[in-house]
Amino acid sequence: MSKPKIGIRPIIDGRRMEGLEEKAFIMAKRAKELIEANVKYADGTAAECVISPCAISGSREAYICKEAFDKENVVATLSVTPCWCFGSETMDMDPLTIKAVWGANGTERPGAVYLASVLAAHEQKGLPAFSIYGRDVQDTEDQPIPADVAEKILRFARCAVAVGQMRDKSYVNIGAVSMGIAGSQCDADFFQRYLGIRAEWVDMTEILRRRKYKIYDEEEVERAFAWTKKYCKEGFDKNPEPHTAAQKAEEWRDVVINTIICRDIILGNEKLAAKGYIEEGNGRNGILGGFQGQRMWSDWQPNADFAEAILNTSFDWNGKRQPTIFATENDGLNGVAMLFGHLLTGTSSVFADVRTYWSPEAVERVSGKKLTGRAAQGFIHLINSGAAALDACGQVKNEKGESVMKPWWEMEQKDMDACMKATDWCPAALDYFPGGGFSSHFNTKAEMPVTMVRVNLVAGLGPVLQIAEGYTVELPEDVHALIEKRTDPTWPTTWFVPNLTGKGAFKDVYSVMANWGANHGSFTYGHIGRDLITLASMLRIPVSLHNVPEEDLYRPHAWAAFGTSEPESADYRACAVYGPLYK
Numbered sequence: 001m002s003k004p005k006i007g008i009r010p011i012i013d014g015r016r017m018e019g020l021e022e023k024a025f026i027m028a029k030r031a032k033e034l035i036e037a038n039v040k041y042a043d044g045t046a047a048e049c050v051i052s053p054c055a056i057s058g059s060r061e062a063y064i065c066k067e068a069f070d071k072e073n074v075v076a077t078l079s080v081t082p083c084w085c086f087g088s089e090t091m092d093m094d095p096l097t098i099k100a101v102w103g104a105n106g107t108e109r110p111g112a113v114y115l116a117s118v119l120a121a122h123e124q125k126g127l128p129a130f131s132i133y134g135r136d137v138q139d140t141e142d143q144p145i146p147a148d149v150a151e152k153i154l155r156f157a158r159c160a161v162a163v164g165q166m167r168d169k170s171y172v173n174i175g176a177v178s179m180g181i182a183g184s185q186c187d188a189d190f191f192q193r194y195l196g197i198r199a200e201w202v203d204m205t206e207i208l209r210r211r212k213y214k215i216y217d218e219e220e221v222e223r224a225f226a227w228t229k230k231y232c233k234e235g236f237d238k239n240p241e242p243h244t245a246a247q248k249a250e251e252w253r254d255v256v257i258n259t260i261i262c263r264d265i266i267l268g269n270e271k272l273a274a275k276g277y278i279e280e281g282n283g284r285n286g287i288l289g290g291f292q293g294q295r296m297w298s299d300w301q302p303n304a305d306f307a308e309a310i311l312n313t314s315f316d317w318n319g320k321r322q323p324t325i326f327a328t329e330n331d332g333l334n335g336v337a338m339l340f341g342h343l344l345t346g347t348s349s350v351f352a353d354v355r356t357y358w359s360p361e362a363v364e365r366v367s368g369k370k371l372t373g374r375a376a377q378g379f380i381h382l383i384n385s386g387a388a389a390l391d392a393c394g395q396v397k398n399e400k401g402e403s404v405m406k407p408w409w410e411m412e413q414k415d416m417d418a419c420m421k422a423t424d425w426c427p428a429a430l431d432y433f434p435g436g437g438f439s440s441h442f443n444t445k446a447e448m449p450v451t452m453v454r455v456n457l458v459a460g461l462g463p464v465l466q467i468a469e470g471y472t473v474e475l476p477e478d479v480h481a482l483i484e485k486r487t488d489p490t491w492p493t494t495w496f497v498p499n500l501t502g503k504g505a506f507k508d509v510y511s512v513m514a515n516w517g518a519n520h521g522s523f524t525y526g527h528i529g530r531d532l533i534t535l536a537s538m539l540r541i542p543v544s545l546h547n548v549p550e551e552d553l554y555r556p557h558a559w560a561a562f563g564t565s566e567p568e569s570a571d572y573r574a575c576a577v578y579g580p581l582y583k
């Protein structure tokens with residue numbers, strides 16, 4: 001399938017002054033090189049750009065360019081110019097492309113005047129565009145792209161290809177609603193109109209059918225099972241009446257097969273087609289999925305903790321491979337948060353219950369200890385019934401020895417080994433999961449920059465995005481053990497501290513937890529709040545909570561027309577006026 005591309009449009013004055021066309025094409029070429037060298041699709045390949053076959057000085061050339069772009073799956077256009085040109089005659093009028101205009105800040109010819117003029121036209125016509133304009137004047141002969149311009153081009157491109165990668169894909173609900181969790185009530189209209197994603201439903205009984213008739217790659221199942229036996233250490237069994245060794249052995253086999261089946265349902269598998277199962281082989285064109293589990297499945301079948309943990313991780317028995325975003329409890333809204341993080345970084349996203357706020361006072365009361373460092377103001381306990389991506393264990397290191405989560409394509413054998421070593425697999429808590437199964441259990445033993453994300457749906461308002469940049473923290477071993485024991489010592493734990501600003505929801509750690517919109521959150525490695533904000537503006541999803549500095553906000557130029565002193569409320573008004581991308 002063709003990749004979503006960035007189309008670059010060199011714009012010129014129709015009077016074609018000496019050298020203009022060449023200068024515009026040099027800008028286009030430089031932008032293409034910059035994007036292709038720095039932006040990647042989530043499959044690890046370089047983002048692709050196409051340059052218009054002709055310079056654009058008016059509507060005929062704009063049409064020739066559009067015709068070429070239509071054949072190339074162009075999701076976003078970057079118009080570039082060194083000079084004055086004719087705004088509404090040259091602009092990209094396609095309602096579906098994400099748009100940016102880069103006008104060179106020069107004095108010889110007024111590229112920035114064109115930029116202002118064409119942005120006014122975009123605003124008048126209801127087609128928001130990002131403005132790119134360097135802070136410092138450049139001479140016409142200046143070749144390299146200034147750093148501030150490069151940053152804007154790259155943020156635009158990174159977010160636009162994320163939009164393109166979602167478009168026309170599917171969200172595969174395996175099962176329905178888990179335990180009345182509203183995020184798990186898939187709103188097909190939201191997925192379709194805001195993300196361009198088709199909602200699909202597959203009953204959980206499909207897994208039983210495929211198991212019964214061996215609709216899977218039997219060779220892979222054997223290989224996966226052998227790998228699991230070798231690398232998945234069984235952990236602490238907290239059940240007063242544990243399952244027998246024979247029961248557990250059967251559950252291991254089932255959870256491995258279930259994982260492969262869930263992946264095949266979402267992504268398809270040529271091997272199934274080769275076995276005569278053409279429909280199953282096609283999969284569902286999924287870009288993410290979710291599994292209901294509780295209760296109708298997990299009341300008698302092994303739970304999906306293993307499937308969720310492994311699919312969301314950046315490797316499995318086949319080595320490193322792109323994570324498949326797979327939401328616990330079929331909380332598709334959290335799945336979307338995970339997807340955003342993954343598409344922007346290529347790393348795994350981590351699903352978690354936002355379980356407990358621990359104040360410094362409460363920690364001292366139960367442990368007798370006063371915490372220092374990042375945890376001194378309290379922390380939030382992120383934990384899940386064992387389905388978090390193993391990449392979050394904090395044992396993957398960069399060349400400086402710092403704990404990181406890597407884009408999946410950078411994973412090395414030693415990183416995968418470290419994740420497997422840091423994780424044990426505890427028999428599921430049978431009071432919750434009578435059917436058994438195994439929960440991935442680890443502690444994020446590292447201080448890593450991460451960003452927590454969540455999408456919420458609000459009646460009368462629509463979707464909103466929440467973002468909290470912060471750090472994972474390590475607690476003293478005894479405090480960790482004490483709190484873990486009070487909660488669930490068989491599930492993966494991450495202690496999270498948001499960066500505080502002293503204002504609003506970021507007044508203190510308690511307020512972040514108090515303002516969180518649901519029982520779940522996702523986190524992604526790194527401080528990616530600014531990319532998320534740009535992406536949300538492309539999708540017209542307002543951001544209801546974030547701690548990103550104001551100078552890092554980058555949204556379409558039209559947002560300024562909705563007010564400049566309070567960007568958060570302007571964002572709401574702009575998103576309401578423009579509405580979802582796919583009407």
Ligand SMILES: C[C@H](O)[C@@H](O)[C@@H](O)C(=O)CO
Nearest residue numbers: 294329353385432519520
């Ligand atoms: C096992 C329990 O039912 C948990 O799965 C439950 O507390 C949740 O995760 C709710 O989000």
Ligand SMILES: [Mn+2]
Nearest residue numbers: 329352353520
């Ligand atoms: Mn949950």
